[in-house]
């Protein structure tokens with residue numbers, strides 16, 4: 001029977017679920033309770049790697065304590081159990097990206113390996129001299145160097161989409177780059193150094209009009225927004241588990257099944273074969289064809305737990321919370337004298353890159369560290385992007401779902417202290 005107290009409890013539960021309670025979320029992350037040099041930890045380097053909720057830590061621990069054996073080959077209980085959990089994690093990634101089939105999800109070490117895999121298999125087989133690969137000024141080195149290696153091997157050409165001073169891709173210039181020679185577009189979904197969200201759907205549509213496949217580097221997107229690979233219609237999508245609150249050493253390559261099937265294997269070894277004789281080897285079906293050797297079993301299971309964790313919080317709440325923080329932090333930092341902010345587009349994730357006149361980013365990083373504040377200082381593995389802005393390094397504060405307005409206040413106070421110290 002429905003009682004008034006019952007309804008009140010239900011309403012309370014609903015509002016608990018709706019309100020993103022960052023304080024409660026922080027309770028899920030044991031590392032955030034630490035003090036650094038006697039100060040509360042203010043962790044603002046989630047773009048490099050995010051911290052892990054207890055649910056992920058427990059899933060990995062449970063795997064090693066109770067569910068661990070090698071997969072895909074055992075005839076005994078534990079191996080079957082571990083295989084089930086590993087393949088269950090693949091199904092979670094499939095749902096997370098809204099991929100059509102689980103076999104379109106390849107487990108790799110991370111985004112870097114995923115891009116190298118595509119360059120070394122798809123690229124080696126289908127790209128030739130005189131072909132062109134289009135990338136952008138915003139790319140992380142992981143989405144530059146594998147294509148340069150292929151360029152040097154094959155004699156192909158890299159074409160670069162330029163950006164404007166706000167950090168937005170120049171889409172007119174992009175359209176002009178797409179020609180008869182273009183054989184692949186590889187572009188980031190979000191810039192790790194500026195936060196810019198790129199118009200990937202439009203990028204893909206324009207490339208597909210000319211029959212050109214597109215790889216999207218989703219490393220900085222998946223922690224901050226829902227991604228639907230079928231809606232985007234991308235041909236490849238890559239990300240790393242460790243930026244999505246999951247373990248390191250595990251990542252994902254999504255590829256359309258027909259493309260993956262047409263591609264040769266990446267590495268040879270166990271699990272990627274169906275039969276081997278000394279004369280001839282038949283390869284396994286996808287995804288196994290690309291997963292040679294014993295994979296990061298506990299890592300995949302941990303990534304599955306991270307996906308469950310993020311899904312339970314819900315992207316509506318995560319986006320609202322992080323966008324509110326972005327607005328608050330942008331305003332607060334902009335009030336600091338002699339601070340120059342890079343990446344000023346409207347559409348961005350919560351990453352703030354800046355320099356302060358007279359204070360080297362590394363010195364700023366050191367001063368903030370002594371306040372218990374962790375930021376990244378350097379070129380962020382995006383040296384061509386730094387060159388575009390005529391700097392060698394910036395300070396970067398990047399936010400995750402566990403950050404608070406108090407973290408922003410601490411950052412701003414630390415930055416002001418540094419300005420005074422050097423001023």
Ligand code: 7TS
Nearest residue numbers: 047048110111112140142192219220240
């Ligand atoms: N692509 C983007 C957009 C990234 O931000 C990174 C890592 C990578 C690829 C490579 O990911 P990995 O997991 O294979 O190393 N970005 C950063 C960063 O911004 N600071 O440290 C690593």
